[in-house]
Amino acid sequence: MGKSVLCAVLVTALLGAGCGKEQSAPEVYLDESIPETPVKLFTQNETVSVAIEECCRKVLNRDGNTNITLYSDSAGYYAEEGLSYRELLLKRLASGTADDLYLIPAEDVLEFDDKEYIYDMSDLKCVSNLSDDALIQSTYDGKVFSIPLTYTCFGFVWNVDMLKEYGLEVPENLEEFLNVCETLKENGILPYGANKDFALTVPVMCAGLYDVYQEADSKKKLEALSNGETAISEYMEKGFSFLRLLIDRGYMDPEGTLGIVPLSDEEKAFFAEENCAFICALYRGVTFEGYPFEIKMTPLPVLENGSICVVGADQRLAVNPGSEHLDAAIAIVEALGQTETLDSFAASLGKISSSQNATAPDIPQSDSIIACVAGGGQIPNQDFRLHFNVWDTVRDLSQQVCRGMSAEEAAAGYDSRQQQEIAVYGKQ
Helix, strand or coil, X not given: CXXXXXXXXXXXXXCCCCCCCCCCCCCCCXXXXXXXXXXXXXXXXXXXXXXXXXXXXXXXXXXXXXXEEEEEEEXXXXXXXXXXXXXXXXXXXXXXXXXXXXXXXXXXXXXXXXXXXXXXXXXXXXHHHECHHHHHXXXXXXXXXXXXXXXXXXXXXXXXXXXXXXXXXXXXXXXXXXHHHHHHHHCCCEEECXXXXXXXXXXXXXXXXXXXXXXXXXXXXXXXXXXXXXXXHHHHHHHHHHHHHHHHCCCECHHHHCCCCCCCHHHHHHHHCCCEEEEEEECCHHHHCCCCCCEEEECEEEEXXXXXXXXXXXXXXXXXXXXXXXHHHHHHHHHHCCHHHHHHHHHHHCCECCECCCCCCCCHHHHHHHHXXXXXXXXXXXXXXXXXXXXXXXXXXXXXXXXCCCHHHHHHHHHHHHHHHHHHHCCC
């Protein structure tokens, strides 16, 4: 784990300049008679901790009436050794002496709500600054459980030069996609360099859930899924079948996939060394850096008539309701949730803003996926209108498909989990 500290963050009026701008923080004159209020933050990696600290240093309006010190700690989502972020977070919250602020993973929201680890931020002023999509993905059972500091999406990143070498173009629909994969395979090239996590989850969700979100009766379909009236297999068997097709046709290496950690140096090197033609990636600035060939990021061309992608609120900042310094923690959330701050924070990480402005970096290689996101109707990585998990469960079952499970078996397993989780979380 990594630890750092941002000293003397003074909060009273919560308006200030954006955190992504090149500017010096205002001078601070501390009244030593004001006692320090320590606020502890736990995040998924040190880079995010540093970005939040830097943002706080620049955006919080400090007039000397309050003396809040932000201490941050971080752990990796995937642990090379020891416990992962999710495991540590659960232990820390269960201890009763946990962090004041933390980043809540989407796949843990249902469990954390059930265990009363979520503070409802519905009454915070900054909630009105969020885009509609960001707010929907930050609300569960009528509670605003987080303020997402950024918004993002998942898509395919293509080696355009490699495609051109074989007379191919970046595909825009399923027929074109399968043709590209088959042509590459015939020329001895592995088409898809998947990782063991979202590179499985994203295409399976896109191929399975597209008609839940792109039809006029989307709300009705979600209600039927959430109360168990409709079995999730009605949609997701198609998704698992698509993954099975990629494996059976040799368009991806299932054994190699299960050994690749997402966002790792190994994954990036595998693609950079042209061992495959495309990968699945999270939209962020560094996604477009470090390749010796032309790249393009697109939505997934897995539909007969086009493409779709998975979207999600990101860096979901949550408040521990058991915080000893609840007012100070809320003050920091209010400050970070200002529109200009959200915009500049996202820009500093090369991501889409979660504010109503929904600003995105000017990266020409990503024009098509940004247009897709802006068009709406995309698939949330976890839809909190459902009383069962999506992201986590699809990943686990997709890994089982890579190990040989059939699409039908995976779909039946999902039906079972759907009913079990509705029984636990479907309290409405």
